Each structure stands twice: as C-alpha cells, then as structure tokens.
Amino acid sequence: MIGRLMTMTAHPGKGDQLAGVLLRVAESLHGFPGCEIYLISQDTADPDTVHVxxxxxxxxxxxxxxxxxxxxxxxxxxxxxxxxxxxxxxxDLTVLGGVGLPTVGGQP
Known part of the structure; x- marks a missing residue:
C-alpha cells in the first residue's frame, strides 16, 4: 500500500470552499478500485489550509x-x-497499517 499527504492552501477566506470541493472529490472516489482512504481535513488553526x-x-x-x-x-x-x-x-508514504485498513504485508 502507498499513502500520500497533500497539504493545500486556499486563497484567503476560501478554505471552506476548497474543503467542500475536495469532499466532493472524496465522494466521487467512494468505491473506486484501490482507494482505501481519501480523508479531507481542515487545519483548526488556519482554516485556509486543507489536508488530504x-x-x-x-x-x-x-x-x-x-x-x-x-x-x-x-x-x-x-x-x-x-x-x-x-x-x-x-x-509520499509507505503505509504500514492502522485502524480501518486491510492487512498490510501480513501484519494485522
């Protein structure tokens, strides 16, 4: 398994709009073959920063x-x-495992 952390900075005041568009992207990936997690998060201290x-x-x-x-x-x-x-x-990340993921490399 592979992982990615994407950090995106919206134009000032557009963080909620960016998060909303990315949530729509996430919805479109529901059931996409090979997609295990596509999580959208907004930085509490800076709402114009959104993480995927x-x-x-x-x-x-x-x-x-x-x-x-x-x-x-x-x-x-x-x-x-x-x-x-x-x-x-x-x-880019090498995924080792965790809650909500299928078994990776024989590890629970």
Whole structure:
C-alpha cells in the first residue's frame, strides 16, 4: 500500500470552499478500485489550509484515479486549482497499517 499527504492552501477566506470541493472529490472516489482512504481535513488553526490523506492499494490505483474522467456531477481538477494560493505540497508514504485498513504485508 502507498499513502500520500497533500497539504493545500486556499486563497484567503476560501478554505471552506476548497474543503467542500475536495469532499466532493472524496465522494466521487467512494468505491473506486484501490482507494482505501481519501480523508479531507481542515487545519483548526488556519482554516485556509486543507489536508488530504490518501491510502491506495498500489501506485497503479492512484494513477488510475488521476487519469479517470471527472464524474458528470463531480468537480474538475481545475475547480481545485482555482482555489489554491500556491502549489500543493505532497508527501509520499509507505503505509504500514492502522485502524480501518486491510492487512498490510501480513501484519494485522
């Protein structure tokens, strides 16, 4: 399994709007093959900072989600980009396990 932490900063006062668009992205990924977790969080101290925590079965699943056309009622990537004041920061992770995840590498 792989993971990603994405940190995004919205234009001033647009954090709630950014979080809302990302929650719509999360809804569109419900049931997407290989998507284990797609969690949207807003920074309590700075509501214009929004975090996305992703867990994917493998890199191919994550890439397939990026390549998939947006749902007719879902947001377009341009909708997210228009709300950002700077480029997102991405941290790649090796997922070891935890509550809510299937068994990883033979570990509970």
């Amino acid at each position: 925590t992703e867990v994917w079965r493998d890199e191919a699943s994550a890439q397939a989600a990026l390549a998939a056309p947006p749902h007719a009622d879902g947001p377009d990537p341009a909708d997210v980009l228009a709300l950002l004041s700077s480029s997102p920061h991405r941290t």
